[in-house]
Amino acid sequence: MSSFYEQVGGEPFFSDLVSQFYAHVATDPILRPMYPDSDMKGAAARLQMFLEQYWGGPTTYQEQRGHPRLRMRHAGFHIDSAARDAWLNAMQVVVGGLEMDSDLRAQLWSYLEMAANSMVNQPD
Ligand code: HEM
Numbered sequence: 298m299s300s301f302y303e304q305v306g307g308e309p310f311f312s313d314l315v316s317q318f319y320a321h322v323a324t325d326p327i328l329r330p331m332y333p334d335s336d337m338k339g340a341a342a343r344l345q346m347f348l349e350q351y352w353g354g355p356t357t358y359q360e361q362r363g364h365p366r367l368r369m370r371h372a373g374f375h376i377d378s379a380a381r382d383a384w385l386n387a388m389q390v391v392v393g394g395l396e397m398d399s400d401l402r403a404q405l406w407s408y409l410e411m412a413a414n415s416m417v418n419q420p421d
Pocket of ligand 1: 328331332333336339340341343344347362367370371374376380381384385409412413414416417
């Protein structure tokens with residue numbers, strides 16, 4: 298059984314996903330102010346490494362950043378339901394536009410929805 302990472306075509310898939318996602322972040326009124334002005338490239342690289350590792354690709358994220366502990370790493374950002382929706386909407390546009398198998402798309406989407414819900418740290 299090959300990994301999800303291999304089935305979607307490896308690094309180029311994740312690079313495409315993340316660069317398109319950050320193009321949305323750059324113009325989103327809720328998300329843009331949350332991300333570091335001077336290090337959008339770094340932010341994109343971290344998300345790409347994380348997703349590649351999560352889906353069975355190289356473990357560069359772990360080597361450079363340590364254990365993901367994503368909820369903890371997001372604790373410093375004000376993530377309410379509006380921020381989650383903005384993040385997920387941007388992802389939905391991107392994931393919906395990528396060339397990929399529909400079962401793999403469904404798997405990716407259900408993970409992203411679950412993960413985004415788990416990152417909410419502010420009540421409405
Ligand atoms: C729910 C809405 C979310 C918001 C508003 C949000 C916002 C942010 C912000 C502002 C950063 C800092 C950027 C940087 O790395 O310098 C960040 C980092 C990161 N986010 Fe999110 N995020 C959300 C959901 C998610 C989800 C669902 C995932 C994973 C599937 C994720 C994965 C990451 C990763 C891997 C990093 C870098 C962590 C590190 O190594 O420092 N985020 N996020």
